[in-house]
Amino acid sequence: xxxxxxxxxxxxxxxxxxxxxxxxxxxxxxxxxxxxxxxxxxxxxxxxxxxxxxxxxxxxxxxxxxxxxxxxxxxxxxxxxxxxxxxxxxxxxxxxxxxxxxxxxxxxxxxxxxxxxxxxxxxxxxxxxxxxxxxxxxxxxxxxxxxxxxxxxxxxxxxxxxxxxxxxxxxxxxxxxxxxxxxxxxxxxxxxxxxxxxxxxxxxxxxxxxxxxxxxxxxxxxxxxxxxxxxxxxxxxxxxxxxxxxxxxxxxxxxxxxxxxxxxxxxxxxxxxxxxxxxxxxxxxxxxxxxxxxxxxxxxxxxxxxxxxxxxxxxxxxxxxxxxxxxxxxxxxxxxxxxxxxxxxxxxxxxxxxxxxxxxxxxxxxxxxxxxxxxxxxxxxxxxxxxxxxxxxxxxxxxxxxxxxxxxxxxxxxxxxxxxxxxxxxxxxxxxxxxxxxxxxxxxxxxxxxxxxxxxxxxxxxxxxxxxxxxxxxxxxxxxxxxxxxxxxxxxxxxxxxx
Amino acid sequence: xxxxxxxxxxxxxxxxxxxxxxxxxxxxxxxxxxxxxxxxxxxxxxxxxxxxxxxxxxxxxxxxxxxxxxxxxxxxxxxxxxxxxxxxxxxxxxxxxxxxxxxxxxxxxxxxxxxxxxxxxxxxxxxxxxxxxxxxxxxxxxxxxxxxxxxxxxxxxxxxxxxxxxxxxxxxxxxxxxxxxxxxxxxxxxxxxxxxxxxxxxxxxxxxxxxxxxxxxxxxxxxxxxxxxxxxxxxxxxxxxxxxxxx
Numbered sequence: 001x002x003x004x005x006x007x008x009x010x011x012x013x014x015x016x017x018x019x020x021x022x023x024x025x026x027x028x029x030x031x032x033x034x035x036x037x038x039x040x041x042x043x044x045x046x047x048x049x050x051x052x053x054x055x056x057x058x059x060x061x062x063x064x065x066x067x068x069x070x071x072x073x074x075x076x077x078x079x080x081x082x083x084x085x086x087x088x089x090x091x092x093x094x095x096x097x098x099x100x101x102x103x104x105x106x107x108x109x110x111x112x113x114x115x116x117x118x119x120x121x122x123x124x125x126x127x128x129x130x131x132x133x134x135x136x137x138x139x140x141x142x143x144x145x146x147x148x149x150x151x152x153x154x155x156x157x158x159x160x161x162x163x164x165x166x167x168x169x170x171x172x173x174x175x176x177x178x179x180x181x182x183x184x185x186x187x188x189x190x191x192x193x194x195x196x197x198x199x200x201x202x203x204x205x206x207x208x209x210x211x212x213x214x215x216x217x218x219x220x221x222x223x224x225x226x227x228x229x230x231x232x233x234x235x236x237x238x239x240x241x242x243x244x245x246x247x248x249x250x251x252x253x254x255x256x257x258x259x260x261x262x263x264x265x266x267x268x269x270x271x272x273x274x275x276x277x278x279x280x281x282x283x284x285x286x287x288x289x290x291x292x293x294x295x296x297x298x299x300x301x302x303x304x305x306x307x308x309x310x311x312x313x314x315x316x317x318x319x320x321x322x323x324x325x326x327x328x329x330x331x332x333x334x335x336x337x338x339x340x341x342x343x344x345x346x347x348x349x350x351x352x353x354x355x356x357x358x359x360x361x362x363x364x365x366x367x368x369x370x371x372x373x374x375x376x377x378x379x380x381x382x383x384x385x386x387x388x389x390x391x392x393x394x395x396x397x398x399x400x401x402x403x404x405x406x407x408x409x410x411x412x413x414x415x416x417x418x419x420x421x422x423x424x425x426x427x428x429x430x431x432x433x434x435x436x437x438x439x440x441x442x443x444x445x446x447x448x449x450x451x452x453x454x455x456x457x458x459x460x461x462x463x464x465x466x467x468x469x470x471x472x473x474x475x476x477x478x479x480x481x482x483x484x485x486x487x488x489x490x491x492x493x494x495x496x497x498x499x
Numbered sequence: 500x501x502x503x504x505x506x507x508x509x510x511x512x513x514x515x516x517x518x519x520x521x522x523x524x525x526x527x528x529x530x531x532x533x534x535x536x537x538x539x540x541x542x543x544x545x546x547x548x549x550x551x552x553x554x555x556x557x558x559x560x561x562x563x564x565x566x567x568x569x570x571x572x573x574x575x576x577x578x579x580x581x582x583x584x585x586x587x588x589x590x591x592x593x594x595x596x597x598x599x600x601x602x603x604x605x606x607x608x609x610x611x612x613x614x615x616x617x618x619x620x621x622x623x624x625x626x627x628x629x630x631x632x633x634x635x636x637x638x639x640x641x642x643x644x645x646x647x648x649x650x651x652x653x654x655x656x657x658x659x660x661x662x663x664x665x666x667x668x669x670x671x672x673x674x675x676x677x678x679x680x681x682x683x684x685x686x687x688x689x690x691x692x693x694x695x696x697x698x699x700x701x702x703x704x705x706x707x708x709x710x711x712x713x714x715x716x717x718x719x720x721x722x723x724x725x726x727x728x729x730x731x732x733x734x735x736x737x738x739x740x741x742x743x744x745x746x
Binding site: 437439463 | 526544585680682719
C-alpha cells in the first residue's frame with residue numbers, strides 16, 4: 001500500500017467533497033457496495049445460527065480483551081518455544097524501526113508484503129524506503145493502489161473505487177503489459193506474471209495477521225488469491241506485524257471466526273486461502289520468523305469502558321459496505337487506513353482524541369445503525385460514535401455551536417420558554433418565507449437550505465391547539481373496543497427485519 | 500385506556516397536525532388521551548451531537564413529566580428510541596443512580612405509535628380511509644433500534660382506499676441524522692438525492708413515514724424539486740376517514 005497512516009489531512013466534511021464531486025467514483029462505489037451488500041445478505045441468511053455465532057464471536061473477543069496482557073505473554077512464550085522471535089512496539093515509529101532493522105540485517109533491497117492494514121497504519125513502506133528497502137505489495141488490489149500511487153479506499157477491496165478499464169491502462173503503463181482487453185482474467189494474468197518473479201527472487205517478506213492463538217503460538221492470515229500463501233512460505237525470513245488485539249485465547253476459537261469472517265467480508269462461505277504458521281520448521285518455509293506486537297494507542301482504547309468494544313473488530317468491512325455515508329464518500333474521505341464506520345470510531349481513539357481532523361470522524365454518520373446490524377462481532381458502533389462525540393464536545397472550548405446548543409437546552413428546559421420561542425420564530429420567519437416554505441437560512445443552518453426547503457412554522461402549535469380544543473366526545477361504548485393489554489411485562493424486541 | 504401523549508418538540512412547533520391526528524386516532528379507538536403541557540423535548544439532538552451535559556436537564560424533565568403515566572405514546576420512532584436507548588446511557592454517564600432507576604422504570608411504557616397499535620393493542624385495521632397511492636419510508640430508528648418491523652406496513656395495508664407501493668431500497672437512510680444534515684450537508688444531500696429518486700420512481704402521491712424529522716428532510720428535497728409528491732405522517736393517514744381528512 002502506498003503509505004497512508006491514520007492521521008487525516010482534513011476534516012471529514014471537507015475531504016468528503018472530493019468523492020462527492022467525482023461522478024465516476026461514486027458510480028464505482030455504489031455498484032461495488034450494492035453488489036457486496038446483497039451477496040453478504042444471502043451468505044448470512046444461509047446460516048440459521050448466525051445470531052448465536054455473532055454472540056459467540058463477540059464473547060470470545062471480549063474474553064481475549066479482558067485478559068489481553070496475560071494472553072500476549074502466553075503468545076510470546078509459545079512463539080519463542082517454536083523458534084520464533086517476538087518484538088514489542090509501543091508506537092508506529094518503534095514498529096517501523098524493528099522491521100527495517102531486520103530487513104537491513106539481511107541485506108534486503110526489496111521485501112514482498114501480503115496485505116496488512118497494520119503495516120499501513122504505521123506507514124511501514126515509507127519507513128522501509130528511508131532505509132533503502134522497497135516494499136512490493138502482492139495483494140492484487142493493493143498492487144493496483146501502489147502502482148497508481150493512490151491510497152486504498154476500502155479495508156478489503158482497496159481498489160474498490162477503480163474500474164477495470166482504469167486498471168488495464170495502469171498495468172499497460174506501469175507493468176508494460178500488452179493488454180488488449182479489460183477482461184478480469186487478462187488483468188489477473190498480467191499481475192501474476194509480474195508477482196511470480198518477485199515471489200521467487202525476494203528473501204524477506206512482511207505479513208499482517210488476522211488472528212494469533214496464545215495457546216499454540218500460531219499466526220493466521222486469511223486471503224483470497226494465494227499470493228499471501230506465497231509470501232509466508234517462499235522467503236527465508238518472515239516478519240509478521242499484528243495489533244495486540246488480534247490475539248485469541250485458544251486454537252478452537254479460530255473456528256468461530258473462520259465462519260464469521262468470510263461471510264461478512266467477501267460474502268463467501270469459506271475464504272480460498274487460510275494460512276497458519278507456528279514459529280519455524282527446519283527445512284520447510286521461512287527459517288527465521290519475527291512477530292511484532294503493535295500497541296500504537298490500543299492500550300488506551302482498551303482502558304475506555306465504552307470504547308474498548310472497538311477492539312473486537314476483525315476487519316471484515318461489512319460495516320463499510322452497508323454504510324450510506326461510506327457509499328457516497330468512499331474511503332479516502334476518512335483520511336485513514338481505517339475508513340467507514342469502524343474507522344470513524346477506531347481512528348480517533350487510536351490517536352487518543354488528540355487529532356482535530358480525526359475528531360471530526362465521529363460525526364461522519366447519520367446514526368442509521370446499519371453498521372451495528374452488519375457487524376459480525378456486534379460492535380455497537382452508534383453507541384461508540386455517541387460516546388466519542390460526548391468526549392470530544394466535552395473538551396472543546398465554547399464556540400458558536402456550543403452556545404447554540406446551550407441556548408436550545410435552556411429554552412427547552414421550561415415549557416413557557418419553548419412556547420415563547422415558537423412564537424418568536426413564527427414572527428421572525430416572515431422575511432425568510434417564500435411560497436409557504438423557507439428556502440434559505442442564514443449562519444450555522446445554511447447547509448440545510450442548500451438543497452432542501454424548510455417548512456414554515458404554522459400559525460398554531462400543538463400545545464396551543466390542545467388548550468383551545470373542545471372537550472373530546474365521550475369514548476364510544478363499543479363491543480369491539482380495544483382490550484386492555486397487559487403492559488406489565490418488558491417490551492419484547494421485534495427482530496424480524498433487517499438482519 | 501388512558502394514554503399519555505408525547506408530542507415531540509418538532510411535532511409541537513412545526514407539525515402540530517401530526518399531534519392532532521394522533522389524538523383523534525386514539526380517541527376514535529376508544530382511549531382517553533392526555534397531554535401534559537410540562538413536556539418539551541426529549542433531548543435527542545443534544546445527546547446525538549455530543550452535548551450530554553445539556554441533554555441531562557431535558558432527560559430529567561421528561562422523566563418527571565411522565566413519572567405517573569401508564570402508557571406513553573409518541574408519533575416519532577426516533578424520539579422513542581432516544582428514551583429507550585439513549586436515556587439509560589445518559590443516566591449512567593451522569594452517575595445518578597436514582598435517575599437511572601427512573602429511566603429503567605419508564606422505558607418499557609414508552610411506545611412509538613405504530614408499534615403500540617400493532618404489537619401492544621393487536622390492531623391492524625384502525626378504520627381509516629385514505630384513497631391515495633402511498634409509499635412508505637421506514638425510518639432508521641424505528642427499524643433498527645425499536646425493531647417495529649412491518650407494523651406500519653400492516654396498518655397501511657388495512658387502510659381502505661390506499662394503494663401501497665413498495666419503495667426501492669426502503670431501508671437506506673434518507674440522510675437526515677439531525678445535525679448530520681448541517682454538519683455534513685454535502686453527504687446528507689447525496690443520500691437524500693438517492694432517496695428522492697426512489698420515492699419519485701414509485702410515482703406515489705405521498706411518501707409516508709413515522710417520523711416528521713425524516714419527512715421534513717425528504718419533503719424539503721421533494722419541494723425543492725417541485726416533484727408533486729407530498730410527504731405525510733403515518734398518524735395523519737391513520738386518523739383520516741371518509742368524514743375527516745387529516746392528511
